[in-house]
Amino acid sequence: MLVPKSRKANLRIFYLSIIAKECSVSTSCCDISTYMTLLFTLKFPNYNTIYMKLNVYQKTALLTIAATLFLIFIGGLVRASGAGLGCPDWPKCYGLWIPPTTAEGLPPQFASEEFNAVKTWTEYINRLIGVLIGFLITLTFLFSFRYRKTKPSVTVASFAAFLMVLFQGWLGGQVVLSGLSEWIITVHMLMAMAIVGVLIFGAFRAVSGDIAIEINRKHRNTILYGSLILLGLTLIQMVLGTQVREAVDTISRGNPDLPRSLWVDYLGVIDAIHRSFSWLVIASSAFLIWYTRKHNVNLYFSRLTYTVFVLILSQVLVGIVLVYFGMPPSFQVLHLFGSAVMISCVLLLVFSAKEANTV
Numbered sequence: 001m002l003v004p005k006s007r008k009a010n011l012r013i014f015y016l017s018i019i020a021k022e023c024s025v026s027t028s029c030c031d032i033s034t035y036m037t038l039l040f041t042l043k044f045p046n047y048n049t050i051y052m053k054l055n056v057y058q059k060t061a062l063l064t065i066a067a068t069l070f071l072i073f074i075g076g077l078v079r080a081s082g083a084g085l086g087c088p089d090w091p092k093c094y095g096l097w098i099p100p101t102t103a104e105g106l107p108p109q110f111a112s113e114e115f116n117a118v119k120t121w122t123e124y125i126n127r128l129i130g131v132l133i134g135f136l137i138t139l140t141f142l143f144s145f146r147y148r149k150t151k152p153s154v155t156v157a158s159f160a161a162f163l164m165v166l167f168q169g170w171l172g173g174q175v176v177l178s179g180l181s182e183w184i185i186t187v188h189m190l191m192a193m194a195i196v197g198v199l200i201f202g203a204f205r206a207v208s209g210d211i212a213i214e215i216n217r218k219h220r221n222t223i224l225y226g227s228l229i230l231l232g233l234t235l236i237q238m239v240l241g242t243q244v245r246e247a248v249d250t251i252s253r254g255n256p257d258l259p260r261s262l263w264v265d266y267l268g269v270i271d272a273i274h275r276s277f278s279w280l281v282i283a284s285s286a287f288l289i290w291y292t293r294k295h296n297v298n299l300y301f302s303r304l305t306y307t308v309f310v311l312i313l314s315q316v317l318v319g320i321v322l323v324y325f326g327m328p329p330s331f332q333v334l335h336l337f338g339s340a341v342m343i344s345c346v347l348l349l350v351f352s353a354k355e356a357n358t359v
């Protein structure tokens with residue numbers, strides 16, 4: 001339904017009454033997706049939305065995307081806390097399915113001096129969450145069967161995510177068995193982002209048609225190509241970032257006594273390229289904001305481009321703190337997780353522009 005801004009107050013009352021009605025007739029009263037859809041409608045009252053209840057595939061896919069982003073965050077914590085070899089073997093941890101909490105519980109073949117309960121359990125919890133996500137992706141794939149005839153791309157994307165997560169589990173093992181090889185960590189990180197991307201694609205295809213976003217054809221094309229360029233630039237920036245991270249790891253491991261604040265002095269040209277490339281990323285997202293505002297493109301796109309811009313600026317700020325304030329571990333985690341969230345939003349922008357109804 002088309003909702004003019006002036007009717008915003010009346011609409012709030014109208015939608016709140018729908019929530020009340022939904023809760024009074026539904027057996028699973030106060031379903032979270034009902035709230036999400038209606039709150040979304042309240043937030044974006046002046047563009048087309050259709051009241052929608054998410055089905056089991058859509059709910060599982062959204063949960064899986066959030067859980068996978070959370071795992072990227074935990075992966076960052078593992079790295080920043082130096083817990084990557086908290087379990088020296090794989091798939092077991094110190095030869096056990098459940099590692100001990102004290103050195104006394106270690107099997108005899110492992111030296112107790114190397115044992116650190118906090119690091120071991122940090123890495124072990126990381127693995128447990130990885131297994132949980134494996135199950136969630138399997139469920140997403142199974143539930144996607146309902147689309148195999150109507151929207152086969154949803155089932156294909158979910159199957160691709162399923163195969164990718166199997167590979168990712170094996171790759172996680174190779175990270176440990178290689179003693180944290182820099183390039184295998186990079187492939188592991190890129191694969192995590194690829195899984196998020198494929199899941200977002202599947203989830204978005206599944207809801208496309210239910211949420212109608214109307215936009216002028218010319219504006220749609222400009223936003224689509226603009227956001228594709230932005231996506232390409234952010235992916236290049238992410239790969240450049242992984243090269244900086246590889247350099248950081250090589251320096252910190254080769255010089256254990258070198259203070260963190262001096263690591264950047266030895267990063268070389270890749271650091272300068274990564275920093276400078278930020279300008280291109282900023283410029284292309286600033287263009288999208290300028291364009292959506294100048295042409296008064298609908299609120300959904302102008303808010304989404306704004307969100308992407310803010311996320312990019314935050315990443316630049318976090319990068320500046322890393323370089324000029326001695327690489328605080330918490331900012332390493334923020335930089336990795338923030339990049340994953342930002343690229344997810346850019347993907348959302350691309351898919352929204354692609355699926356939008358042109359008028």
Ligand code: HEM
Nearest residue numbers: 238241242244245248278281315316319320322332336339
């Ligand atoms: C659009 C902006 C940016 C994006 C998307 C981005 C993205 C990334 C990514 C994905 C990584 C790899 C993280 C990992 O594998 O753990 C990284 C690493 C890094 N980036 Fe950026 N970055 C941006 C801007 C900057 C800026 C402006 C600086 C410095 C002024 C910077 C400094 C660094 C440093 C020092 C690392 C290594 C961090 C570590 O070893 O944990 N970044 N960046």
